[in-house]
Amino acid sequence: MDVFLMVRRKKTTIFLDAKETTTVLDLKKMIEGITKKSPSDQQLFNKDDILMEDDKNLCDYGLTSAVAKAQQPAEIGLAFRCEDGSWEDQEKTPYSNPPELPDVMKPGQDTASQADA
16 A cells, blocks of 8 residues: 655655555655665654664554555655765754734634624
C-alpha cells in the first residue's frame, strides 16, 4: 500500500508517496531527484526525531498506509550535511497561522441582524 509523506526542512516541504516496504535509502534517492543532494548528505528523522537508518523500511518506523494517508501525510524531518562535514540542526519552520476572522465573517454572528429585518 502507498504511504504519503511530507518531508520538511526549514521552509521547504516536499510531498512524496512510496510503498510501506520502501527503504529509507530509496526515499533519500527520491529526495535526491528533487534537491540534488546525494543520499549520503541527507539525514531523515521520524516523528519522534529519531534518526532513520538507511537499511530499514518505512513500515519499521510505523509509516503505514493506515497512518500516512493522502489527506494527512506523515511528517519526516530532513537535514543536510554542511560543507565542513558536520550535520545541520534539524529545523522545521512552523507554518503561519491565518489572521483571525473579522466579527462580520464569523459564523452565527449575522443571524440576529437578518431576523430583525
